[in-house]
Amino acid sequence: MEGFYPKNGRVILHIDANAFFASVEMAENPALKNKPVIIAGNPEERKGIVVAANYLCKDKGIYTTMALGEALKLVPEAVVIKPNHAIYKEYSKRIFAYLAEVSPLIEYASIDEAYLDITECAHLGSPIDIAMKIQQETVKRFDIPISIGIAPNKFLAKMASDMQKPLGLTVLRKRDVERVLWNKPVLDAHGIGEKTAAKLQAHGILTMGDLAKADVKKVQSIMGVRGVRMRDRVNGIDDRPVDPEANTSYKSIGNSATFPKNIIEPASIRVKLRMLSRAVSERMKQKKAVSRTIQVMIRYDDFKTITRSQTLQRDIQEEADLFAAAETLFFKHWNGEPVRLLGITAQNAVDKRMQTTQMDLFSFQEEADKLEPLFTTVEALKRKFGDSIIKKGWME
Numbered sequence: 001m002e003g004f005y006p007k008n009g010r011v012i013l014h015i016d017a018n019a020f021f022a023s024v025e026m027a028e029n030p031a032l033k034n035k036p037v038i039i040a041g042n043p044e045e046r047k048g049i050v051v052a053a054n055y056l057c058k059d060k061g062i063y064t065t066m067a068l069g070e071a072l073k074l075v076p077e078a079v080v081i082k083p084n085h086a087i088y089k090e091y092s093k094r095i096f097a098y099l100a101e102v103s104p105l106i107e108y109a110s111i112d113e114a115y116l117d118i119t120e121c122a123h124l125g126s127p128i129d130i131a132m133k134i135q136q137e138t139v140k141r142f143d144i145p146i147s148i149g150i151a152p153n154k155f156l157a158k159m160a161s162d163m164q165k166p167l168g169l170t171v172l173r174k175r176d177v178e179r180v181l182w183n184k185p186v187l188d189a190h191g192i193g194e195k196t197a198a199k200l201q202a203h204g205i206l207t208m209g210d211l212a213k214a215d216v217k218k219v220q221s222i223m224g225v226r227g228v229r230m231r232d233r234v235n236g237i238d239d240r241p242v243d244p245e246a247n248t249s250y251k252s253i254g255n256s257a258t259f260p261k262n263i264i265e266p267a268s269i270r271v272k273l274r275m276l277s278r279a280v281s282e283r284m285k286q287k288k289a290v291s292r293t294i295q296v297m298i299r300y301d302d303f304k305t306i307t308r309s310q311t312l313q314r315d316i317q318e319e320a321d322l323f324a325a326a327e328t329l330f331f332k333h334w335n336g337e338p339v340r341l342l343g344i345t346a347q348n349a350v351d352k353r354m355q356t357t358q359m360d361l362f363s364f365q366e367e368a369d370k371l372e373p374l375f376t377t378v379e380a381l382k383r384k385f386g387d388s389i390i391k392k393g394w395m396e
Helices: 022-028 066-072 085-102 127-142 154-161 173-178 192-204 208-213 216-223 225-234 267-286 319-333 359-365 368-385
Strands: 012-015 037-040 049-054 079-081 106-110 111-119 146-151 169-171 249-263 287-301 307-314 339-351
Touching: 012 085, 012 127, 012 154, 022 037, 022 049, 037 066, 049 066, 085 106, 085 111, 085 127, 085 154, 106 208, 111 154, 111 307, 127 146, 127 169, 146 154, 154 169, 173 208, 192 216, 208 225, 216 225, 249 267, 249 287, 267 339, 287 319, 307 319, 307 339, 319 339
Parallel strands: 037 079, 146 169
Antiparallel strands: 012 111, 012 146, 037 049, 106 111, 249 339, 287 307, 287 339
């Protein structure tokens, strides 16, 4: 068994629940088994955007963000269900709780993905034995299929789990990287999005192999420090540990400042609020946290202190968003007296990777009605003039 576990390395699993939202709906309603299932926000009017779909739909060309009207042309018999956010979160918690029984070194990547470090789990069997057991148990306990990637680091584990779905189990070792990954488009590398891929392609870096062999200074000039990290990763190098602390919910993240002299000029107060917003934003980014409840504390010259908060419609993390909320709160509640201390706090802050909104799936539906006419027009133009009539533009 020791041969499966390196003396100076790690064994990491990336666990990905397959077609998670649709799988949860089928687990809750067995009558949906063997039927094509689409999750979308407006099933009654049969419009909106596809949030998720099971593999019976995916195999026929349906994908997330597709206009529901177009999806139903491909699979008219599909069952369309409105998202049930609460039940998806509940299944996620239960599945992650089970995984933590296997190894306490678990890091949530999103509502349906997690990394699990099993380096110290040789007593449970080989990595493949453990992965197979996890697959069997998640089906048995929760009726949810999962794919698992087994690798010596997080990047390779994630790439491996994407290779076989549903119910895939893939081992990806460092020595396999050149053969398995290097011929794939650079866009397929986890962590590289369309905009970044376009930048790399413009410099002749088309595949992961091109990135792996590219000059370090050239990559850094295109992508900055992140480019160097991505170059390492497509070479099989990734030293990031599985970090259970990344799963922590943060009750509050805040900063305050007491001033040498009381301030009363609005311009000076705005400068201080922006400074505090920047500090809070930086701390939130370090913790990978977001919040939608912002609190401002005001202490006057006589030491009278008030706190006022506002709950926003979406999670925020950026300095500009924090400043806008804090500025509004301050000038709404300030009595005009000299200010001795100011504070800004992001309350009920949580790990952004555990927020379902971080996947942008639920926010799709807010714009669905606005976007559907655009999708319909685009599809009509393509049918009349061909797919090349409209191409995606790249914005930097």
